[in-house]
Amino acid sequence: MRAVKGRIGLVWSGLLLTAILALPWFKGGALLDSALAEGVAGRVWLLPLVAVALGLSGLSVLSRDWRIHPAGAALVGAGLIWLLLQGFGIGLRGPALPGIGVLFPTALAGQPGFGWGAWIAGIALVGALAEVLAARGFCRGERFAAFSIIGIVAALSLFVFFPILKLMSAAFVAPDGTLSLLPFVTRITASDLWSVGCLTGAGRCGVVINSVVLGVLSAVFATALGLALALLVARTDFRMKRLLRAISILPIITPPFVVGVAIIVLFGRTGVVTVEVADWFGVRPTRWVYGLPGILLAQVLAFAPVTFLVLLSALEAINPTLEEASTTLGAKPVTTFRTVTWPLLRPALAAAFLLAFIESLADFGNPIVLGGSYDVLSTKIFFAVVGAQYDLGQAATLSVLLLTLTVAAFWVQTRWLGRASYVTVTGKSDAGLVAPVPPLIKWAAVAAVVPFVVFTVGIYAIVLIGGFVKDIARLEMAPTFGHLWTAFSFEISERGVQLFGSAWNSMITTLWVSALSAPLTMGIGILTAWLIARQDFTGKRAFEFGTLLSFAIPGTVVGVSYIAAFNVPPIDMTGTMAILVICFVFRNLPVGMRAGIAALAQIDRSMEEASQTMGAGGGRVLRDVVLPLIRPAIFTALIYSFVTAMTAVSAVIFLVSARHNMATAYIMGRVENGEYALAIAYSSVLMLVMVACVAAMNWAVGTRRLGRRTAVANPAQPAE
Template identity: 35%
Template structure:
């Protein structure tokens, strides 16, 4: 009976949508774009990997790879690295989140900044800093410790770099979970005689367990997808993403590379689905409709100061890493001549000004398109119910679970021949950036829309405004923060992307990250540091500009007089 009622409601709303041309166009356009630029390339990769040169179905390549000991070893290394990084990064993220939300420590704002900085920074930063500090000419290894010929390449450095890069993901997930736990639940345990330690293990930790699992899964996915760090600091410790790249660029074996890409895609998608559909169901609600009391922050010195010291040490390491890269960009020759100069910037701009300009231009275009399209998809999935909605919901966030290397291969296979010959153009890079980074805007927009009462839009409709006008003048301004965060994230990830575009760049559309990767191969670390420092500055400037522009364009306005005026004009 309930299913029949749901189907009836969906049918009635579908009929209503058919009478609203603008809304119908938005749904059909979203459906078509997702089908073309998300489902089609992934399906193309799956079909290509399971067929032979004649196009006939064949598992020969898959069987060959599964029977080759080398690929099994690489797969095991990739999984082991992901698990190790997920455990350590989640542990650090939890301590940071617990300290910020539960303990009365000084400099909380500073710790929050340090815990989110690696997310907004370009890749290669931490790999560069490890080389500058502990390499053959390392500031610490050679100048301070007197160690000559030290090598920083391998598993240990890779773990350090990935942990410092990805622990902010766990922190952001866990800080939200810990902040949402009702303070009275923990206070009740303390009032019944439980100490801080027992309260933590019997109340706080179990309630935050879904966030711990979610954070660990997200870090695991990021470790699997990571290309830049294993490529620059991994040494002989090869991961699947590097193996796929070497097979395609070195052996020119696209079919074998696509099969390996599927082996990389499978655990990433499983981890994503576990996080999205299983972990979310395990969440425990402690917030009721009653007013909640203010949380009593922990003041005990034996808890407060050790946690403060831990966060301070991690923050100091982050500052050391980033400060080293910035300083190295102004040094003439690292390890030999530490005199200050701007030569690294001059050489970097001569070498790759066009690539820097391309990254900024394409990143800006894709960020605006992805932000707007993300808000539209969020609206039609959160506020409307129709046939085909489930497809849009799943397809729109699917790219978030697809490793960048797999995505690059999929777009080569899907758009390398007519009538969709886009490979080598700037358009394909814009499309990749848009659909790769759009899920964050969609999730942010959906969360915001679910908190907006439908009666607000209904009032606008009663006054004569159509759906498009109501969305543009009422809903979109309310989505200002979600729109801003989506654009900032999309722009940041676009100009710092490596794995998703490593196969798609061309001589005409070379990107700054591919140039930095080339500088690593040439051991021109000073120029790489200059590029990275410029990218950090560009990101900070654009974030400020985005914030200013969006606040001006989407400033709240009077809705009723405008809607009435529009109605009167139509009459």
């Protein structure tokens, strides 16, 4: 038995040995340019890693159980630390610190980024670390759980926390490359961030002020509208309920920018509505929509469905017996609403408000189209990096500010959401009559919702027809497929199928990235959920907070941080498809995780315990018992990550390259260039593809076989 146990760990030392001896150590290297070959050829700092690999292999063959042997732990730890130290210590153009050059003169020539060998060696060392820890009682010795936790922590550290830390350090770099506190202080106190000139009439307001004003206004209106929608759907006999629910799905599958473009077509200087209204009142049409009003309009339309879903679930969870009691005691409908319903809704209102606030701060697509001269943090960050000045320090400073704002809001929100969810999971009797909404409030809600519906229908009408008429912006309505042909033209010739349309590259990359990242996101998300819901281990709370934190990081900040962290060795990944996939996996992880946790909370542990008692290991229990029971959560996670990968823009806009362009980045270029019709045509194709893919996934994952329970819809999205 002992011998068998010892042999289990062989897979890691074997993998490590292969990686070090045979696989290309550096990016782009040939097959046998391994750490051993490079080390012998002069890069002597790689030799200790060879020694670790040999030592570990020897130990696992000779020792009875290398995992509990003190030398095993020491070798694994030393290997990991040395791998990172040499990688970060010696960059592309030589050592990071002068001392290293003295120690290893050959290091002055520098080294390229990690290749296959280095990556696999890293994975093998992390695996071996999990073995060592599990053998010492971590996770009660459950190997599968230990692998999962160590693996996820390693991945999160590398792809979430390391980039953010790297970005923060960039905020302290002066233009001449030296590190000090002064540049950060100068940048963060600059008047173009904090000025309140627009209030006093003496200039413009700072971007921070602009962002916060926009966020608060947008959140107030979106929450009010969401409340109106939720009241109408949950508490009245309003006739358009189905329509309202359908409309609430639309923003999720709408590519960015199209709503902004449609708003320009309707309300721009020569927009249909602007011109009509100006004619009636005999005034000159203005550019009123560019700036705060336009962004606000677009954001309220986009976020109201999100707040609607939050408030709807809260309203439906309020136990009707409370309201019925109030009515029985003689309270008027208004009194019941004011003293019973409203106080019960308050936590959900706060949660909805904060959610919309975070989304507004992180929103990039609407401000860039409709902003005019109204700068907000997300667009300012974008221009600091892609503008002609390329000032990463400035972008980093602004990112730190944006991150502080969203994380603060997120922290408050998780507290409120926590409280709200306690209300919803009480298992008391639901018998009782729902109190009718007071007429006054009902009519106020109708008055708010009708314009919303009209707006939404008008905007999506523009989106539907805009791509297939000559020029929607000039109202030339001759039907044409010309825009579609520009995007997706192809020819069949002796060279095979040649795709000439300018959108093919981005479309194919987008489909690949979405198709690769969705199952990965789902897998890691569900695994994380299972670890949090079912396993006990040291550091669990920190683990949970860490995974949720990536939820609060705005997309623009993620994008900039990836540039800061992964543009140079050792982890040199910009310009590849891998970086796009990784970006989506870690951004959408919390959604799969939340869906998984919610689903697991509905399932009793006894079935898993039974399986364990019969001798199944952690992995087996997960595969045979848990996964079949939480199909709906798997489906939600899969759909969500797929759709987000197709519509997200704020992070990928920094990460796309000529080879791997994404649909949203392409659309943004067209919008910036005024080619609205092409942008709209592409967007409608994208929406069709999304609907088709979601239908296909629905068929593939299959309907769940659990009977009555309904899937817990998770309205929260990562900050865009």
